Amino acid sequence: MITIIVFSLVGLGILFAVIRLLKGPTAADRVVSLDTFNVIVIGTIALLAHVFDNNLYLDIAIVYGILAFLETIVFARYLEGHYGNR
Amino acid sequence: MKYVATFLVLFVIYILLAGWVIDELILGAVIALILTLIIAKYVDYKIDYLLPYRLLVFIVVYIPVFLWQLVLSNLNVARRVLSIDIPVNPGFVKIKTELKGDFAKLILANSITLTPGTLSVDVKGDTLYIHTIDVKGSSIEENTEHISAVFERILGVVFK
Amino acid sequence: MEIVSTVFMIIGGLFYLLGGLGILRMPDTFDRIQAGTKATTLGAFSLLIGITFAHPDWWLKILLIIIFIVLANPIGSSVLAKAAYLSFEKPSNLVTDELEDVFGGDTND
Numbered sequence: 001m002i003t004i005i006v007f008s009l010v011g012l013g014i015l016f017a018v019i020r021l022l023k024g025p026t027a028a029d030r031v032v033s034l035d036t037f038n039v040i041v042i043g044t045i046a047l048l049a050h051v052f053d054n055n056l057y058l059d060i061a062i063v064y065g066i067l068a069f070l071e072t073i074v075f076a077r078y079l080e081g082h083y084g085n086r
Numbered sequence: 087m088k089y090v091a092t093f094l095v096l097f098v099i100y101i102l103l104a105g106w107v108i109d110e111l112i113l114g115a116v117i118a119l120i121l122t123l124i125i126a127k128y129v130d131y132k133i134d135y136l137l138p139y140r141l142l143v144f145i146v147v148y149i150p151v152f153l154w155q156l157v158l159s160n161l162n163v164a165r166r167v168l169s170i171d172i173p174v175n176p177g178f179v180k181i182k183t184e185l186k187g188d189f190a191k192l193i194l195a196n197s198i199t200l201t202p203g204t205l206s207v208d209v210k211g212d213t214l215y216i217h218t219i220d221v222k223g224s225s226i227e228e229n230t231e232h233i234s235a236v237f238e239r240i241l242g243v244v245f246k
Numbered sequence: 247m248e249i250v251s252t253v254f255m256i257i258g259g260l261f262y263l264l265g266g267l268g269i270l271r272m273p274d275t276f277d278r279i280q281a282g283t284k285a286t287t288l289g290a291f292s293l294l295i296g297i298t299f300a301h302p303d304w305w306l307k308i309l310l311i312i313i314f315i316v317l318a319n320p321i322g323s324s325v326l327a328k329a330a331y332l333s334f335e336k337p338s339n340l341v342t343d344e345l346e347d348v349f350g351g352d353t354n355d
Contacts, residue, residue, distance in 0.1 A: 002252050002255070002256070005256060005259070006255045006256060006259040006293075007259075009256070009259030009260060009263045010259050010262050010263070012263050013259075013262040013263045013264075013265055013266030013267075014266065015266065016263075016266030016267055016269060016270040017265075017266045017269050017270075017282075019270055020269045020270050020278070026275065026330075026335075027334075028275050028326065028329065028330035028333070028334050029275055029278060031326060032269065032275065032278050032279050032282060032323075032326055032330075033269050033282070035282065035283075035322055035323065035326065036265055036266065036269050036282040036286055039265075039286040039287070039289075039315065039319060040262050040265065040266070040289070042290060042311070042315065043258065043262060043289060043290045043293045043294070046293065046294055046297055046308070046311065047255075047293065047297070049297070049304075050297045050300055050301065053301075055304060058307045058308065058311065059103075059307075062103070062310065062311055065311065065314055065315065065318070066314075069318040069321075069322055072322040073322065073325055076322075076325040076326045076328070076329040077325070077329070079329040079330070079333050080328070080329045080332050080333060081332075081333060102307070102309075103307075105306075156284070156287065156288050157288065160261060160264070160284055160285055160288045163280070163281045164264055164285075166277075166281075167264060167267050167268045167271055167272070167281060174339075175339070176277075176340055176341065177340050177341040177342040178331075178340070178342065178344055180344045180345075192317075192321075195320070195324060196316070196317065196321070199283060199284075199320035199323060200283070200284060200287060203280070205276060205280045205324070205327055206320075207324060207327045207328050207331060207345065208324070208328050208345075215344070215345050217276050217280075217327060219277070219280070221341045221342055224342075
């Protein structure tokens with residue numbers, strides 16, 4: 001019962017982030033919403049570890065977090081383009 | 087001294103990831119030793135006898151202040167999200183910091199990002215560039231006083 | 247213990263919801279970055295604390311995830327803010343813009 005409530009709150013958060021991802025006017029808005037989406041997904045994976053009572057999901061959350069951080073940095077450097085040297 | 091500190095940091099990270107098992111302890115020690123020999127010439131931090139005191143200040147003073155500011159900034163965000171027409175005057179401002187060292191500036195910039203209404207954009211030398219929702223001061227000194235004075239004082243004790 | 251864990255998890259879910267809502271409703275890019283970063287950092291923090299109360303023997307890994315999120319999330323948003331400042335149109339209602347003399351005035355094509 002409790003997990004259903006928490007999952008629906010988190011799912012609404014993901015839904016709003018995805019709406020912004022789909023309609024964001026500039027590419028920067030899309031990457032911002034992708035960053036938010038990734039942090040929410042890390043929490044969701046940790047919540048799955050709690051529901052299934054299995055420690056291994058936390059490792060998945062760590063690796064997902066590292067990859068999401070790299071993804072944000074790479075997209076941001078790409079958006080900077082040739083202005084990044086200043 | 088530098089080698090020992092690097093080895094300990096790497097070993098602790100390995101143990102946190104792998105768990106407290108005897109096999110993993112041996113393997114982690116070997117891997118941390120090899121990595122220490124490779125990367126020790128790139129690290130630059132000083133270890134001295136004041137370290138436990140600084141760690142204590144960091145945990146007892148900095149972390150509660152930081153958490154309190156984080157909660158305040160979230161309540162601020164909630165107020166602005168739920169009622170859309172609050173008057174704002176956003177802007178980009180400069181502030182000065184007296185902290186030396188990359189890690190100290192990183193902690194300061196992260197703290198500024200997570201305090202109400204501010205977002206650090208870039209660091210160049212001893213100047214931080216901040217996006218703020220509500221510009222209060224008109225000079226660098228006033229903005230520094232409004233934005234970062236609390237964390238500057240605490241982190242000045244931690245990272246001397 | 248059960249009740250404390252439940253309360254922390256529901257608070258975490260609420261802040262995640264607030265993060266998504268902030269991303270959706272804020273008027274310009276920098277406001278969205280601020281709302282998203284702050285709300286999701288506290289949301290992840292609170293949710294993971296709640297899971298720690300439910301499973302006390304997982305605290306080491308959860309501590310590692312919390313440290314990683316608190317360090318990495320603001321860095322990511324700072325880099326994104328710099329990229330958004332350099333490559334896209336600035337918001338029209340700025341009061342002061344002291345970055346202009348550093349990055350040069352005419353930054354958008």
